Amino acid sequence: MHPRIEDYAVIGDEQTAALVGRNGSIDWLCLPRFDSAACFARLLGDEENGHWRIAPKGAQGLCTRRSYRPGTLVLDTEWDTDEGSVRVTDLMPQRDRAPDVVRVVEGLSGEVTVRSTLRLRFDYGSVIPWMRRSDGHRVAVAGPDSMWLRSEPEVRTWGEDFGTHAEFTVKEGETVAFVLTWHPSHEPRPPLTDPYDSLRASVEDWQAWSARCRYDGPHQDAVLRSLITLKALAYRPTGGIVAAATTSLPEELGGVRNWDYRYCWLRDSTLTLGALLSAGYVEEAEAWRDWLLRAVAGDPADLQIMYGLAGERRLPECELPWLAGYAGSTPVRIGNGAVDQLQLDVYGEVMDSLELARGAGLPTKPHIWSLQVALMEFLREAWRQPDEGLWEVRGGRRHFVHSKVMVWVAADRAVRALEQYPRLRGDLDGWRAMRDEVHREVCEKGFDATRNTFTQSYGSRELDASLLLIPRVGFLPPDDPRVVGTVDAIRAELGQDGFVRRYSTDGTAVDGLPGDEGTFLACSFWLADALHLTGRTREARELFERLLGLTNDVGLLAEEYDPAAGRQLGNFPQAFSHIGLVNTALTLYGADEAG
Secondary structure: OOOOOHHHHEEEEOEEEEEEEEOEEEEEOOOOOOOOOOEEEHHHHHHOOOEEEEOOOOOOOOOOOOOOOOOOOOOEEEEEOOEEEEEEEEEEEOOOOOOOEEEEEEEEEEEEEEEEEEOOOOHHOOOOEEEEEEOOEEEEEEEEEEEEEEEEEEEEEEOOOOEEEEEEEEEEEOOOEEEEEEEOOOOOOOOOHHHHHHHHHHHHHHHHHHOOEOOOOHHHHHHHHHHHHHHHOOOOOOOOEOOOOEOOOOOOOOOOOOOOOOOOEEHHHHHHHHHHHOOHHHHHHHHHHHHHHHHHHHHHOOOOOOOOOOOOOOOOOOEOOOOOOOHHOOOOOOOOOOHHHOOOOHHHHHHHHHHHHHHHOOOOOOHHHHHHHHHHHHHHHOOOEEEOOOOOOOOOEEOOOOHHHHHHHHHHHHHHHHHHOOOOOOOHHHHHHHHHHHHHHHHOEEEEOOOOEOOOOOOOOOHHHHHHHHHHOOOOOOOHHHHHHHHHHHHHHHEEEEEEEOOOOOOOOOOOOOOOOOOOHHHHHHHHHHHHHHHHHHHHHHHHHHHHHOOOOOOOOEEEEEOOOOOOOOHHHHHHHHHHHHHHHHHOHHHHHHH
């Protein structure tokens, strides 16, 4: 039986990430990048698909307690047993050349026998490597991958059932450290990593980074944990931020809504940039802005909704039939076929992000405005097309209201830039006219006057939680009756136990998929924002408190939540959810609380 999604914590080195269960098992790790093939894939299969568990011998269940060291991504997991207590500290130090997983076992009391079971399975759990010994290491090789395991002090290891095992005892104050290092199999072994130096440096580096956080309002621990998680999901070499560390964790247990989120979405760009800037992380915000500029360079007609970590455009989708899926949820997919969709909202996201960056004083680059002009010239005609919309639906193109609202955002930000920065040149009159025309059309075709609400698409009766962003982006003022009516309609029709689903999946063909999904956490944060903006701050704060209560024991959120089952769903940890948490805290508790 699979652990619950919320039973996992994340460790990482800002180039990839591992999921560590409350039972002491690392069940997911892709090397050397977030989007590389996994060498531990038990998360989506079983133990034979790769995992590494360190726990007291005979311990079948979960740990006694666990926590991150304050302000870090260093995880402490502790067990109390009849023989004594033991701690396992897990981390991935920022890499020099090769990625390392460091696991330090420390005796806290008594004398505890500890068992380590390592099953390496390259290529998403499908390839059993050849194992050998070399210079006190266990070395695994298969095709392009090689991994080296060593311990300090050295403990005896043996091979059994296609795994590498170790058993040892630790008394109070004694430690045993394991280091697992990946490198390309055609290259020599990288320099050895000192596990204890790595632990000290990781704690110091993370705490120094966390000390830069400017947010000083309520729930500071939750906000900081979300910011640390965002940093953990950032690919340091390029500045790109992946949507999540995993693929194919289901939106419905046993269902088919299983997607690969190890890529960078443009839809997240403005909200991400705003969260980083407001919290004081200008360097990370600039890195994300620069990734965005590189990714979208080229013909505006070729703008994609998502890109690879370095801006790669081809992300072919396929299925991995040898993996049984999380809780039997198949298919397991890698790659993402939605990459080829037309989503007009991303043009608004890019324009809004670049305008936010300009207003925040991020160092400008000479080609930014020319890129924005090119985007606007493309939108001048393209905005009239139907598209697949924000949620990457696979049920055919429509005139989605949120997409048109974001087209309005693009035109609005372009007009504002010309009005605010006289040195810039562009078609001010044409863009103003376009902005007005889009606004008029949305209000005429995307609004249901009978129910006093905007709708998911022109002429439909369905609602969509993305409409909650209408007041946030400035399309209409928060006190406009149409905004208040839309917020109330979404609460009534898309609400479930106080949280919000993205859209209805009951008998509609909008997403072209069978089954259902949970409430969407980012949308529930948007509802809190919208309640605050429409003058219902008490209700907004109550909802925010409930959402904070959904975080797991170490402060992490997946994409969705099932109120009936009381479980997190979807890929994990989810950047969109943590961005929502940060931005809602800033919205509810005011700029005066942040710096």
